[in-house]
Amino acid sequence: MALSGIQIYKLLPQTNCKECGYPTCLAFAMKLAAKQVELSGCPYVSEESKKQLAESSAPPIRLISVKAGELETKAGNETVMFRHEKTFFNRTGIFIKVKTSEGPEAIKAKITEVEGYKVSYVGMDFTVDGYAIEADGGDFSNAVKAVRANTKRPLILVGNDPTILDTGLGILNGEKPMLVGADASSWEAMADLAKKYSASLAITGDNLDTLAELTEKIKTKGVEDIVIHLKSENLGKHLALSTQIRRMALKSNFRPLGYPIITFAEGGNGRDAIVASQAIAKYSGFLVMDRFSPELIYPLLVLRQNIYTDPQKPIQVQPGIYEINSPKPDSPVLVTTNFSITYFSVANEVEGSGLPAWLVVCDAEGMSVLTAWAAGKFDADRIAKSIKGFNVAEKVSKKRIVLPGHVAVLSGEVEEELPEWEIRVGPREAVDIPSFLKQAL
């Protein structure tokens, strides 16, 4: 919890020596509270005060990084329970699991497939973040070698035998992997291992009292980068525990649970998909998938993007006139809004149809057609302004514009605003644009 200027003042020497550059200790304290100066500006502050001040300024959920070379996945530093309160910051890291029992050849094949995976969503390219290697029998160091030989991404090592994990960690020189598998019986040896290799350490459990006790113990061994591996038998319990951990950290500033959560999504018949989606929406910083399949990873990557989009800043595209498939003066003119999902849905469909068109993107403050219309941000006036402002008339010979089907009601008003133009109403959904272009125009 952040301290007030007065609270900070009480921890300072209160000698008004001015060596920090401020006239009084109180003035310096106020600047500190506003995070405009560093505590190191005071040469006389006591060690005890330093410790207290450092603790008070630490984020309520510790930032944990899993790193390999240039590639890094971070979780933590979150500040709110609900995304509308501000935003969620560090997107849940998605890792794909391989097991030593699969053998190096199968592991290599799997990694190669995942490494080749990239999917595009509204102009952004998504990939998975890394891999988890589980020691479940077989040669662990060989498995780690097989993974590392085929990817540069960060790694999570999973197992309950510290001596086996050690054989894998030895290979990952200079990296910052995560260790998963410590519990009440193994925490000490695991903490030693994490310390030795400067790895982060996840502690496994489903009881908050025990988990809090263990994170404190691990801290005394000098390991500060801790993750909570929440292992619960059903979705309801996982939701309750995840919520409680986040609340304890954010509302009670309870340090022993102020760490990111890691969730392993398991279960057949689509259960893993549901566990994963809950983890993304409800507070997991890291997510490990039991299997890789594009039809599952794609929706999860999209969900992650949606949940972690800053609600104050919808993803927008620049308003203007866009050329698709090299339009000519007689090509159709389609109108839409500058919400990125809307723009990309429409642009992709037109592009896919192979037919040329002009796409006029109106400034609707980043809202979709229906939302912008309801909010008065996409009306006849704005559409007419866009058509005139972007000099559409100079580019085309056929003065005809197509409105989105959802705003068919606007066609009369647009006709009044643009008397020289023919106004047509297109389909409601982007997916129906190609057949509309082929049949109706």
Add this chain to the structure above:
Amino acid sequence: MPIEIPKDKWGGKIRTTVLGATAAEGGTRSHTVTIGGESSLPFMHFETPTPNTPCIAIEIKDRKPEDWSPILTDIWGEAMNSPVSWSKAAELAGADIILMWLTLEDTPQDAVNAAKSVLGATGLPLIVYGPGQVDKDNELLVAVSEATKGEKLVLGICEDKNYRTIVATAMANGHLVTARTPMDVNLSKQLNILISDMGMSNERVIMDPTTGALGYGIEYGYSVMERLRLAALQGDQMTQGAMIVTPGFEAWKTKEAKVGTGVPTAWGEWKERAINWETLTAVALIETGAAIVVLRHPESVKRVKTAIGELMTVS
């Protein structure tokens, strides 16, 4: 040392709404469905019990739709040819409620016949939606409402541009209504106030805050639902209605679900992708407080049902 878990204490409560009426209550349903009644955020069983389980409505139409994904027409097959066979198949697939859309081609008599035939085919509570054109909606829904007096159907969709006729006929014939607003907390409150001003009891209004599918604006619907639920728990009476959302409708109009060819290979196998699209949209919305999710594919119904079961487990 045991940790003290922070518990939220709220003054407000979600309204309890009952769909359908049994013979003893003046209808013909084999059982009723009760939704709402929570006094905590969704599934926070450690604070207050969750009195009612979220429900799944399966969406059908009274005429076979022409524009549904082949994945859906394949799985429902012949059953789609009549609302009787379709609603029976939906009940077998695990529906708690049937939601039937009427179509523009319907005469009032067609609509009445369709509604009555579904009521005869299943014992589940029924939601009936007009085709979405003001005059047609009013014409068809009034006829259905009068012909099914006392069944406690849900009629819809009431929107700010058209709610009076639907609300009036629901009040006169003992039905409920759905009130839909486009992803906005204040618009949602406003429509509830307008409906309440007509004298409709609040318990008979189910709120549809509208959602977008995964990838197509789900985050807007998601956050509006979280905000509505928080406002309701804080005591705002005009946001305390139980919520219905239509992830099936939204998911199945996306390209990801609807189209199988000419899409990026990174999208993966079509059918499983489509079911994931519908399922993940639905589960995310259930976790924000949806009392009814309206779905289309039987496999999604199965998966969402399993998820609801796990979420309702108190441990």
